[in-house]
Each structure stands twice: as C-alpha cells, then as structure tokens.
Amino acid sequence: MTFFKKSFLAIRSQTLAKVCLGLTISFLLVVVWLLAFSPRLGGASNISTSIQVISVSVCGNDIVETGEDCDGSSLNNQSCETLGYAGGVLSCHTNCTFNVSACRSGPPLPAGPGSEAPPPAATETIVILKGMAYPEAVITVLRNGQAALVVSADKEGGFEAEILGLSAGLHHFGLWAKDSEGRRSISFSFSVTVLPQVITRVQNILVPPTIELNKDSLQKGDVLRVFGQATPNSQVFFYIEPSVLEGQVRADSAGQWAYSLDTAGLAEAPYQVKAKTVLENGLNSTFSSLALFSLEAVPEEEITEYCQRADLNGDGKVDLVDFSILLYWWGRDNACSDQNNDGKVDLLDLSIMMYWWTG
Amino acid sequence: MLQERFTNYCKGRVLFILLMCFFCLPQMTKAAVFYFEGAGQYHQGDIFIVQLRMDPEGECINAVEAHLSFPPELLAVQGLGIGQSLISFWPQEPQFSNEEGMVSFTGGIPGGYCGELAGNPGRTNLLLNLALHVKESPTLEGLSGGRLLFLPSSRALLNDGLGTIAHLDLQDFPFSVLPVFSGERKDEWQDLLKSDTTPPEPFEVVIKQDKTLFNGKFFLIFSTTDRQSGLDFYQVKEGASPWRGAASPYVLEEQDVRGIIKVRAVDKAGNERIATAVPLAGGKTIYWLAGLVIIAIIGSIGAKRWLKKSS
Numbered sequence: 210m211t212f213f214k215k216s217f218l219a220i221r222s223q224t225l226a227k228v229c230l231g232l233t234i235s236f237l238l239v240v241v242w243l244l245a246f247s248p249r250l251g252g253a254s255n256i257s258t259s260i261q262v263i264s265v266s267v268c269g270n271d272i273v274e275t276g277e278d279c280d281g282s283s284l285n286n287q288s289c290e291t292l293g294y295a296g297g298v299l300s301c302h303t304n305c306t307f308n309v310s311a312c313r314s315g316p317p318l319p320a321g322p323g324s325e326a327p328p329p330a331a332t333e334t335i336v337i338l339k340g341m342a343y344p345e346a347v348i349t350v351l352r353n354g355q356a357a358l359v360v361s362a363d364k365e366g367g368f369e370a371e372i373l374g375l376s377a378g379l380h381h382f383g384l385w386a387k388d389s390e391g392r393r394s395i396s397f398s399f400s401v402t403v404l405p406q407v408i409t410r411v412q413n414i415l416v417p418p419t420i421e422l423n424k425d426s427l428q429k430g431d432v433l434r435v436f437g438q439a440t441p442n443s444q445v446f447f448y449i450e451p452s453v454l455e456g457q458v459r460a461d462s463a464g465q466w467a468y469s470l471d472t473a474g475l476a477e478a479p480y481q482v483k484a485k486t487v488l489e490n491g492l493n494s495t496f497s498s499l500a501l502f503s504l505e506a507v508p509e510e511e512i513t514e515y516c517q518r519a520d521l522n523g524d525g526k527v528d529l530v531d532f533s534i535l536l537y538w539w540g541r542d543n544a545c546s547d548q549n550n551d552g553k554v555d556l557l558d559l560s561i562m563m564y565w566w567t568g
Numbered sequence: 569m570l571q572e573r574f575t576n577y578c579k580g581r582v583l584f585i586l587l588m589c590f591f592c593l594p595q596m597t598k599a600a601v602f603y604f605e606g607a608g609q610y611h612q613g614d615i616f617i618v619q620l621r622m623d624p625e626g627e628c629i630n631a632v633e634a635h636l637s638f639p640p641e642l643l644a645v646q647g648l649g650i651g652q653s654l655i656s657f658w659p660q661e662p663q664f665s666n667e668e669g670m671v672s673f674t675g676g677i678p679g680g681y682c683g684e685l686a687g688n689p690g691r692t693n694l695l696l697n698l699a700l701h702v703k704e705s706p707t708l709e710g711l712s713g714g715r716l717l718f719l720p721s722s723r724a725l726l727n728d729g730l731g732t733i734a735h736l737d738l739q740d741f742p743f744s745v746l747p748v749f750s751g752e753r754k755d756e757w758q759d760l761l762k763s764d765t766t767p768p769e770p771f772e773v774v775i776k777q778d779k780t781l782f783n784g785k786f787f788l789i790f791s792t793t794d795r796q797s798g799l800d801f802y803q804v805k806e807g808a809s810p811w812r813g814a815a816s817p818y819v820l821e822e823q824d825v826r827g828i829i830k831v832r833a834v835d836k837a838g839n840e841r842i843a844t845a846v847p848l849a850g851g852k853t854i855y856w857l858a859g860l861v862i863i864a865i866i867g868s869i870g871a872k873r874w875l876k877k878s879s
Contacts, residue, residue: 396679398678557731564728
C-alpha cells in the first residue's frame, strides 16, 4: 500500500474536508497576492503608464457640469438672492456663466459672481482647454497633430486656451509646454467630441514636468542630478529605471524641482529617468519625456543627437516634415529615421516619433 | 470509500479554482483590445458599416498596424471611412482585397491615445469605418454567416518612446446573413456620404528641398483631415499643368518651381478644399527676381553716371 493511501486511511473524513478547505484558501490568497503586488498583472507597482483624469463638460446641454455656473435652464439651485442681490430673475449666458442683468440690487453689496458685463453670445463652436503648467510657460496647442494656438500660463502656472471656428465632430488635441529655461515637455493628447454651436470645456489638464540631467554619460560615483520644472508646490514623482529608484520631491513656488543621486551603487548600464506631477487634490499628470543616461562607455555614433528624438531634419521640431522623411525611408534602412536602430524604418520607429511629436 | 469521498470533494474545489483563474487571469493582465462593432445580422444585398475600435485598457497607444480578414464569398468591401478615426497619420492608408478578403492599415497617433475622457459626449476610439456589401447568392438559403477577424499580425505600440509592443486582445465579430429583404435595401455607406456636406479642414502646402531626399529635388508636404466621411484623395496642379493624383511627400514635376502650386483635398463624399503655395522662398523664382533687381540697380547707377559725364 502506497504512503499516500496509508495517509488517506489514517485521516478522518472531517479532517480531510478541513485540509481541502485549507488548500483552497491558500491558493486564493496566492492569487490575491499576485493581483495586489505583481506589476505584470496590473498591481500597484506598474509604472509603465500614468493616466490623467481630464474631464469634458459641454455648455449647452442643460446640465451643469464641472467648470460651469449654470447651463441653459439649469441654474444649479441659484437665484438672484443667493448671489447677493435683493431680487429679480437670474438666467444663464450661452457661455454658462450667470446672467445677473435682471437681478435687482438692494443696498450696496460686494461684487458677486456674474457681475461683470455679459459676454458675447456663443454662436460659434468653441473648445476651451484649461489646466496647469509651469509659471509663465509657453504652451503650444495641437489640433489633429498640427500646431493650432500658442498661449502663456500665468504666474501660478494656470492656463486657458480658446479654440474657435471648429467643425463639429471628433477632434484630437495635444499640448506641450516650454518652461522658463527653454526646456520642452513631452506632448500628450486627448480626443474630444465637439458638438456644434456649444462651448466644450476640457479641464483638469496637467502638463507633465520638464526633465533634464546634468550629464548623460557618467562614471560610477558621479552625482547624477535630475531637475526640471513642474506646477508650483506640486509633488514630483520620479522613476529611475530599470528598477533603480523611485521617489518624490516637492516643486518650489517657482515650480523648480531637483534630485541628486550618488551613482556609486549602480551597475554599469544604460538608464532612463521619467517623472510625473501630482497635485494636492490628487490629480496627476502623464509621465514626462524620458531622460537617458549611461554609466558605461558609449561608442561614438554617427547619429546626431537630434535624430535620437525623432527630429529627423534637425529643425527643433517633430512635425509633418519629419513624418514625411520617415515615410520616405519606410521599409528601408536609414541611420536617422531608424529610431530604434533595428535596421529598418517601420512601425516601431513611427511609435517613437509619435511620442516625441511637437507639431 | 474514504479515498473516493476525498477525491470527489477536492476535485470539485480544484476545478472551481482552475476555472476561476482561467477566466480571471486574462482580465488581470492589462491588454489593449481591438474589436468590431455592428448590428450582427444583415440581409443579402445590404451595405452595412462595421466599426473597428480600440480600447487601450489603461495603456496609451500611439501606433497601430491592423490586418483583418472577412469571408470574400459572403462580403465585399464597399468603402473605407477614416473621417472619425483617432489615427492622425497614415504610413499605410487602409487598403483592401475583395479577392483575398483582407483589409490592412498602419497609423500613428501623436501623443498617444489613452482612452475616453470623463464627460465626453461621444466616443473617440474609432479606428475605421468599414462598409461591406453582403453578396447575393441564390445558393445561400436560410441563415448563414461568418466572422470578421483581426489577424495575429495586428499590433499596437505603447506611447513610451521605446517602441514597446502592447499586449493586444483581438476580438472576432460573428455575423449572420439573412435572405434578401423584400423591402428597401439598406445602404449605410451612401447614407454616411450623403450626410457629409463639409469640405476637408483648411491646410497649408510646404515646398521643401533636402539634399538627402529625392536626390535633392523640390518636393511638397501637405496634410489635412476630413472629420465626416474621411479623406479620399489628393491632387496637385503645378502652374498650367493638369491636376495629377498625389500623396505627401510629392516630388514636383517642374523642378524650376516657377508656377503657382495648388493641392486639392477631396473627401469620400466629393467635397473639396484647395490650398495654394506660391514658390517664392523655396524655388528659383526668388533668384530670378533678385537678379532682376540687381540688374535694375546696376543699370540705374550706370545710367546716372553716364548722364553726369555727358552733362
């Protein structure tokens, strides 16, 4: 009789059930642990992607949404009296701000919301993009991959961009910013369904931080300094990969942030660094562009620096001209257009170009 | 007896756990999804539209390559609409073969696509509108059907600057074919085209020259979109020459670049938009003008001196 059979016979039936139950629970705990902690399975340590929570509101749908005082006949339970007036009839402008022109003033009151002169009626299809970048950053707005508008952020990093004369339908918008030192952020984009003759507001846009390294090639023991600019007083989370370090620093009131790393303990290898901004209210940006450094000797390459960031013609932009150059070399080998150096210009190189796109 | 009870008791439990893991683990692994959307039942003779969509499922995707197949004995492609597509740039525009039952395309999304925005009054994840004609066949009786499939060669890439290929879940689209409808036949493609009365978006034409491209010849770069039925084709007209079919980048036939250059973008519904380029900065015209100015200046100085000498 085998050992297993002897074991079976030696155990009472109730104990058998308990053993089985114990095995079941153990297995379930392992599965839960894998779910919670395995990056591969979408656990907490997955840092491949950081998604922004951008929201869209439509002015003209009779629903008061984020960023609107009112919408059509919906006044958000407000009246002239609640706005500090003696009486009258409150209504809503076509840009979803209160119209207090029919409110009756009593004794002098402090200026309330909607007390400014009524804005012009919205007869056009308008998209308003609103968010946070860096103090006095210059922000380029892309539409369908091409530069459409340039606006400046205020001293706190807030910006608002108004795009007029659009046709209704699906539009793809992108944004990138230039900070006070002339560094460019990564461009990131989002798609919006634009309805005709209404104002569509896209808010909670948070421009990723800029990032720069003091050196891109270091000896072991050198200090690597990672720095850039972000939204003032935000937390900047940075990641040095592969699997080296993740941490956070606070951007100062001018949005400047920095971190210093002693490379003595690192292996000789290529590394990449990226960062994201997180505001006090929990909103987070997408990741910044990658900053690359190496602790090993890198052979001299013929490829110029700008080719490595998909700027194939070296004009400081990644736009339609660079895409045309990529198309020219499509399926063939070209040192500049072959962004991942695999010997041919193909979909992978297109992906890298789309990442560095500036419009 | 005891062994049998143990075996049966545990068998049920283990089987339950294995089944749970089999169905749950794929959900736990992040993967973008390519899928079709359509009614699912079509009458012979109808033309219907199936939408190809993508859900990034928590990732950001910036490049896609799709290959799909359809049963050519049942269906034929009637049209391909990219008007509402989230793809902005097309290294390979959608192509099809009705003989082989294949459709393929490659496209890029600057900055990547990360999913729907909260509150957006519509859907933004369309890759392509595929218009299919259901063939009429007297041999098809009763209900028949087939599947639209994404082939395993389809790919999506992450917007991470590294060319990383995303995990991809490809979902089939089963459909049924019903006998010919006795009433009016459906033509969703024509309905889409008739509703489009808006020309393509305004655009610019740029004249470029690069010694490393096209043997240093002058070429044009242009791009626009049509947000309704989608772009159909471009044409170029150089000076007095006739309109010619074109794609960007386009090498100019007349390399002296003297005449006005026009590019016409036409959408699937026939609406058109024309952009014009006047070759001053990029062509030889400026050298001609500069030469004329110099000759005029020299001539006037010379004439002045001669007149002075004479007097």
